[in-house]
Amino acid sequence: MGELYGRSIxxxxxxxxxxxxxxxxxxxxxxxxxxxxxxxxRLIAGDLDVELLPDRGLDLGQVRHRGVPLAWVSPTGWPRPGASGFGAAFGGGLVTTCGLLSFGPPSVDVEGEHPQHGRYSGLSASVVRAEAGHDAVVVEAVVVEATVLGAHLELRRSVRLPLGEGRIELRDEIVNRGSREVEPMVLYHVNLGWPLVDAGTVLRSPAESVRARDVAAEAGLSSWAEFPEPSARYPEQVFAHELPTDRRVSAEVVAASGFGIRISFDTARLPGMFQWRVAQEGGVVLGVEPATAPTILGRGDARARGLLRPLAPGASWELGLDIDVIEIHP
Structure with missing residues (x-):
């Protein structure tokens, strides 16, 4: 167990x-x-101050450590789900969950129409537990994504902040409550902003190789690991990180000061990871995005490449990640 302000808990x-x-x-x-x-x-656990959004599937909004903001929040904020299109409603925050049936560009298949990055962030959660306990602050909730006579997925989410450790533990269990097999797709869109992200901030990736999504990303491929100086206009760049299989891995985003964030997850469950970078004045953001399928091209591409994993009726997946505040000294 950690410490609080120089004392044991x-x-x-x-x-x-x-x-x-x-x-x-x-x-x-x-x-x-x-x-x-x-x-x-609002969850307060020593140095951590975490905003949770029940009407966005219990995603994480702004998070502060000792008063310093960690997350990138877009100018749209978080309007009511369904109030506007994706581009006018993507609020960012420390974690935006994409899924549960699709992520990436819009698509259509046997499960119906899938908007960009899926429907999850437009779903409201039923909070079943909110407790500041002896050694941790814990919130648990249930989110349902379902259609009439179609897919019926239930996500049970736990967000736990151990006292004195500067850590957020996010755990999801996805259960197929329907009568037929479905193929979920989930991506955790971790959005980091200034002052953590600025010129010279470094992404330390567990990737065995890194490739660009498109021409705009090709222009920055040689310097994917170091965040550039912000400019008036900077095209969005997305890089795919090829991860080792069946391992616990960590990606670290570290500022020049040594202050940073570590994102840890299991590649047996989240075999994909993407990097989203925009070095534009008024929009400095670095996204680290673990995913259940190593494609950023959507559900159609995942199906064509055999990347979708079936979930039988009554069966479940366990997903999640840990986010730690770190300090790296030379």
Whole structure:
């Protein structure tokens, strides 16, 4: 177990009047603006201050460590699900979940129409637990993606913040509640922004090789690992990272100061990883995106390449990742 402000967890608890000084879950509802009526959960766990978005599938919004923002948040914010198209509603945040049946560009198949990056971030969660416990802050929720007489997937999500460790543990169980086999696709869109991301910030990848998605990315392929100086216009670049199989791996995003983020996951469950980079003034963002299939070209490409994995009725997948705040000294 970690420490809080130079004391053991137990020692810190003996020195405060209310335990909410160290750990808390605070619920609120937005009362105005484009996201009026949407729910927020604020998790406080020592140095970590985490915003959860129940009306976005319990995704993670802004996250601060000792007051420093870690996530990139787009100017759209998080309007109510379905209020506008993808480009006007992608709020970013530390984790945007893409799926549960598709990620990548829009597509159509036997499961119906799939919007860009799927429907998940437009689904509301039912929160079943929100607790600031003795050693961790934990929120659990259930999200359902279903159609009439079609696919019926249930995702059970847990977000856990161990006290004193600067870590976010995100765990998902996806259960096929339907009567027929389905093929889920899930991508965790981890969005990091300034001041963590700036000129000289380095991405340390577990990849065995890295390739560009398109011509715009080809122009930056030789320098994919180091974030460039922001400019007035910078085309979006996406790189595919070829990962070792069946291993626990970590990707690290480290600023010049040595402050950084480590994203850890299992390639047996998330064999793909993509990097999204925009070095544009007013939009500095670096995305690290572990995924259940190593394609960024959508469901059709995944099917053509045999990358979709079937999930039988009643069966489940366990997915997730850990996000740690790190400090690397020379």
């Amino acid at each position: 137990e020692g810190a608890r003996r020195r405060v009047g209310s335990a909410t000084a160290l750990a808390a879950v605070e619920a609120s509802v937005r009362t105005d603006g484009p996201d009026a009526g949407t729910r927020r959960l």
